Amino acid sequence: MPFNSYQFLFLFLPVVVLGYFALGRFGRLPAVIWLVLASIGFYAFARVDCLAIILPSIVLDYLIARTLARLDESRRRVRAGLLGLGIVANVALLGYFKYRDFFLDTTNLVFGSHFAFGSLILPLGISFITFQKIAYLMDVYSRQVKPGGFLDFLLFTLFFPRVVAGPIVHYREVMPQFDRSPVRWVPTDIAVAICLFSIGLFKKVVIADRVADFANPVFAAPLAGEPVTLLAGWIGALAFTFQIYFDFSGYSDMALGLARIFGIVLPMNFNSPLRATSIVEFWSRWHVTLARFLAAYVYTPLVLSLTRRRMARGAPVLRGRESAISAFLVLIGLPTMVTMTIFGVWHGAGLPFAVWGMLHGLMLTINHAWRTLRPRFWRHQKSHDLIMAPVGFVLTLAGVIVAFVFFRASSVSAAIAVLRGMAGRNGVTTLDSIGSQSILALAWLAVLFVIVTIMPNSLELLAPYRPALDFQMRELPAGAATRVWGRFRLRDLVGSRLGPALVATLAVAGVLGLHHATAFLYWRF
Amino acid sequence: MSADAGHFIRGWLITTLLITAMVVSVNAAIDPYLLFNMPRVRWFNDRKPGFEHQERLMKAYEVVRAAPNGLILGTSRVAIGLDPAHAAWPAKARPVYNLGVVDADPFTSFRYLQHVLAHRDVAVVVLGLDFEDFLVGQRRDPSAPLPYESYLSVDRDGRPAPDRRWHYLRDLTESTLSLEALADSVATVRASMRGETLDVTASGTLSEAGFRREMAELGAPALFTRRDLDYFRRYHGRTFPESNAGQADAPALVDLRAIIELCRARGIQLELFAQPVHADLLETLDLLGAWSAYEAWKRELVEVSHSGASGVDPAVRVWDFGGYDQFSAEPFPESTELSARLRWFWEPTYYTRALGNIILTRIFGGRDTGYGVVLTGDTIEARLADVRERRNAYRASHPEAVRRVREIYDSASK
Numbered sequence: 001m002p003f004n005s006y007q008f009l010f011l012f013l014p015v016v017v018l019g020y021f022a023l024g025r026f027g028r029l030p031a032v033i034w035l036v037l038a039s040i041g042f043y044a045f046a047r048v049d050c051l052a053i054i055l056p057s058i059v060l061d062y063l064i065a066r067t068l069a070r071l072d073e074s075r076r077r078v079r080a081g082l083l084g085l086g087i088v089a090n091v092a093l094l095g096y097f098k099y100r101d102f103f104l105d106t107t108n109l110v111f112g113s114h115f116a117f118g119s120l121i122l123p124l125g126i127s128f129i130t131f132q133k134i135a136y137l138m139d140v141y142s143r144q145v146k147p148g149g150f151l152d153f154l155l156f157t158l159f160f161p162r163v164v165a166g167p168i169v170h171y172r173e174v175m176p177q178f179d180r181s182p183v184r185w186v187p188t189d190i191a192v193a194i195c196l197f198s199i200g201l202f203k204k205v206v207i208a209d210r211v212a213d214f215a216n217p218v219f220a221a222p223l224a225g226e227p228v229t230l231l232a233g234w235i236g237a238l239a240f241t242f243q244i245y246f247d248f249s250g251y252s253d254m255a256l257g258l259a260r261i262f263g264i265v266l267p268m269n270f271n272s273p274l275r276a277t278s279i280v281e282f283w284s285r286w287h288v289t290l291a292r293f294l295a296a297y298v299y300t301p302l303v304l305s306l307t308r309r310r311m312a313r314g315a316p317v318l319r320g321r322e323s324a325i326s327a328f329l330v331l332i333g334l335p336t337m338v339t340m341t342i343f344g345v346w347h348g349a350g351l352p353f354a355v356w357g358m359l360h361g362l363m364l365t366i367n368h369a370w371r372t373l374r375p376r377f378w379r380h381q382k383s384h385d386l387i388m389a390p391v392g393f394v395l396t397l398a399g400v401i402v403a404f405v406f407f408r409a410s411s412v413s414a415a416i417a418v419l420r421g422m423a424g425r426n427g428v429t430t431l432d433s434i435g436s437q438s439i440l441a442l443a444w445l446a447v448l449f450v451i452v453t454i455m456p457n458s459l460e461l462l463a464p465y466r467p468a469l470d471f472q473m474r475e476l477p478a479g480a481a482t483r484v485w486g487r488f489r490l491r492d493l494v495g496s497r498l499g500p501a502l503v504a505t506l507a508v509a510g511v512l513g514l515h516h517a518t519a520f521l522y523w524r525f
Numbered sequence: 526m527s528a529d530a531g532h533f534i535r536g537w538l539i540t541t542l543l544i545t546a547m548v549v550s551v552n553a554a555i556d557p558y559l560l561f562n563m564p565r566v567r568w569f570n571d572r573k574p575g576f577e578h579q580e581r582l583m584k585a586y587e588v589v590r591a592a593p594n595g596l597i598l599g600t601s602r603v604a605i606g607l608d609p610a611h612a613a614w615p616a617k618a619r620p621v622y623n624l625g626v627v628d629a630d631p632f633t634s635f636r637y638l639q640h641v642l643a644h645r646d647v648a649v650v651v652l653g654l655d656f657e658d659f660l661v662g663q664r665r666d667p668s669a670p671l672p673y674e675s676y677l678s679v680d681r682d683g684r685p686a687p688d689r690r691w692h693y694l695r696d697l698t699e700s701t702l703s704l705e706a707l708a709d710s711v712a713t714v715r716a717s718m719r720g721e722t723l724d725v726t727a728s729g730t731l732s733e734a735g736f737r738r739e740m741a742e743l744g745a746p747a748l749f750t751r752r753d754l755d756y757f758r759r760y761h762g763r764t765f766p767e768s769n770a771g772q773a774d775a776p777a778l779v780d781l782r783a784i785i786e787l788c789r790a791r792g793i794q795l796e797l798f799a800q801p802v803h804a805d806l807l808e809t810l811d812l813l814g815a816w817s818a819y820e821a822w823k824r825e826l827v828e829v830s831h832s833g834a835s836g837v838d839p840a841v842r843v844w845d846f847g848g849y850d851q852f853s854a855e856p857f858p859e860s861t862e863l864s865a866r867l868r869w870f871w872e873p874t875y876y877t878r879a880l881g882n883i884i885l886t887r888i889f890g891g892r893d894t895g896y897g898v899v900l901t902g903d904t905i906e907a908r909l910a911d912v913r914e915r916r917n918a919y920r921a922s923h924p925e926a927v928r929r930v931r932e933i934y935d936s937a938s939k
Contacts, residue, residue, distance in 0.1 A: 187530035507537075
């Protein structure tokens with residue numbers, strides 16, 4: 001039941017919200033039970049058998065977590081074994097349902113074998129649920145989290161605003177909020193929730209679903225054997241970049257808004273990433289909770305492990321700008337490439353996702369190298385910032401757009417065909433290459449470019465109300481648009497005079513577009 | 526802050542309701558999809574360009590209101606080419622509604638006929654047939670409902686559609702509470718102010734404005750060349766059956782038989798006709814090796830229309846307008862002006878209303894003008910032989926046109 005559906009908006013959500021506050025009068029427990037049942041119902045609505053797959057895994061994780069918490073430090077090996085079992089069980093479940101067919105297909109292709117495979121169902125949100133449960137087990141293992149009751153764990157795992165596509169949360173971030181927040185109607189929370197959900201719905205239904213129409217024909221062209229010309233290629237790649245931007249950003253806003261109805265503030269997942277002036281900064285703004293998960297549980301342990309080994313061997317380790325090239329490559333380059341490849345493959349079984357991840361790994365490595373080594377030959381920080389901010393912005397945007405071609409294309413060869421077109425190998429082209437839609441496409445893309453780079457985002461518009469955990473207001477770029485927004489106090493959407501009308505317009509436009517709404521891109525992962 | 530929030534929620538609720546009410550009112554007043562039977566007011570909403578998105582929805586509702594005694598069924602070719610108001614229509618068929626819809630195969634025609642007959646009896650049905658719809662491989666999952674079927678009043682067995690009330694609510698929502706409807710409302714007003722535009726009339730006829738515009742932009746030779754190429758691609762690689770009556774992979778014949786049986790059961794005069802196509806398409810079919818299949822198709826039409834007939838069955842006739850004649854052999858205009866167009870064809874398969882009028886006159890006029898032949902077991906072979914003979918004559922008299930099609934075929938085959 002997608003958030004952008006009539007059933008969800010006009011049936012599920014009102015019933016759940018009214019039921020929650022009504023039961024809240026009888027105490028916290030009935031309301032929480034209601035929310036858990038609603039979340040289970042929400043999850044089962046897509047396919048009941050998905051629930052049958054996920055529930056046993058949740059029970060197993062809960063039992064392991066309880067045991068981990070009960071065992072003291074004298075049983076260290078048992079605890080480590082249990083943690084390993086939990087991680088392996090989760091990864092195996094994910095691997096079986098998400099990657100089995102890919103591996104069998106690849107094996108058949110490479111070795112000429114004939115393993116039979118059919119299409120498995122992919123349990124909804126399995127990638128997100130798996131990572132979240134692994135994080136939970138590790139937090140329990142390191143005693144950062146004390147497991148609560150099974151009901152709490154169910155709520156933590158299946159809380160419907162974020163179960164399908166995140167944000168990936170830590171137990172300690174969210175569950176205490178359920179204990180603290182009053183089970184009653186809080187006008188500020190409801191107002192913030194309305195704003196976030198309306199903005200998210202508009203982004204998804206009115207922008208992402210529409211701009212997809214400019215991307216789809218371009219990425220379909222290589223499959224039909226048609227060449228992609230330069231203009232068409234760039235329009236297609238940029239259109240997909242904006243499609244996934246508004247799709248994921250819209251989803252993230254809606255998830256934050258839905259949780260906020262119940263007084264829960266989820267962590268920031270998305271913060272105007274296309275404003276980034278470096279690829280490192282991009283990853284502090286795009287899919288923030290997955291990036292921090294992989295940084296905490298893959299990248300950092302890998303760096304520490306490699307550093308320890310090198311130190312044991314007497315090999316050089318990182319020493320800031322004095323770092324040796326070999327140390328940099330092994331301790332930054334290698335972990336970055338491994339982490340980002342996992343990042344890519346996490347999105348789906350297939351080479352294009354892996355290439356997308358590796359490209360980002362390469363860009364991050366180069367960016368880190370620049371940051372580490374640049375002071376050796378360019379010491380003047382002010383001149384560096386002055387020149388590299390715009391250059392970095394353009395390079396980052398171009399890198400992100402090019403990498404997204406692999407993310408969107410159905411195969412690596414199809415992606416290369418689009419990239420060849422973008423490089424002008426099939427002619428510089430005319431506006432006719434994508435028919436009469438080309439002018440419209442360029443107009444859309446120009447407007448969207450302004451929105452993503454200059455206009456305040458949903459979190460900034462609601463900054464006074466703490467719209468997300470970990471969100472810190474950064475200064476908006478100076479300019480006429482900022483002055484205009486400031487004039488109408490739209491940095492406080494709830495408190496501004498224009499706020500209700502603006503948000504109502506977005507909400508109505510979103511609802512009007514529901515008829516042709518499509519699934520969120522990240523719901524596939 | 527809480528006071529601000531309360532003020533915000535109240536303001537948001539009121540504004541949301543106001544905007545929603547405004548959108549619903551605008552869409553209902555302009556009525557872009559003909560759902561509310563609002564009067565068509567000149568300069569305001571008399572043109573309906575929204576048919577491009579919602580033609581099947583619009584015609585499902587409009588045909589019931591039109592209460593016709595005569596129906597035109599088939600694809601957009603009949604929707605554009607046949608005039609429901611033409612003088613040739615017999616009195617018992619009036620009023621006539623043009624229920625031809627874009628890309629309608631015989632099954633679609635059958636379902637819309639069922640839909641109309643669920644509301645009223647009709648006296649005459651004219652059904653335009655296209656060879657392309659009868660090619661092998663046009664499989665349809667018999668159990669899967671097609672999207673447009675939810676607009677219809679009856680299921681495939683002719684029983685009242687069980688979910689019709691819900692579907693009606695959905696249609697209402699889509700016509701009032703959707704961005705598409707709002708965009709089409711704006712387009713309706715713009716088109717009504719402009720005049721010449723894509724449109725569907727109250728009797729179901731689609732305007733020729735799209736072709737007029739395309740012809741004016743490209744000119745006849747370029748438009749024909751582009752479409753010749755399109756049709757080559759569309760037919761290329763398809764299987765042409767020599768005989769496929771009753772086969773599971775030829776559902777169009779099964780559906781045609783269902784239409785015939787339904788008309789017989791309801792005492793309806795049914796006029797089937799193989800639609801005229803320009804000589805360009807006939808030449809393309811021959812180059813593709815489909816000529817004998819094209820002839821076999823016409824034999825099948827005779828076979829299907831006569832099977833199951835009781836003794837004398839004058840109510841079902843099969844007409845053939847597909848062949849080489851003064852209309853299909855029409856050359857490009859001599860003028861090089863882009864606005865110069867052919868008189869009888871817009872492109873290789875879409876004939877003009879002028880030719881549509883001649884077809885209607887032939888079917889209902891009762892006078893043999895030499896154009897259009899009633900196919901029966903007695904006339905079919907002679908007709909096919911005549912078309913072959915005329916083909917040879919055409920090739921001798923129009924070598925340039927034949928060479929042009931050949932060049933298109935050769936370039937597309939590479």
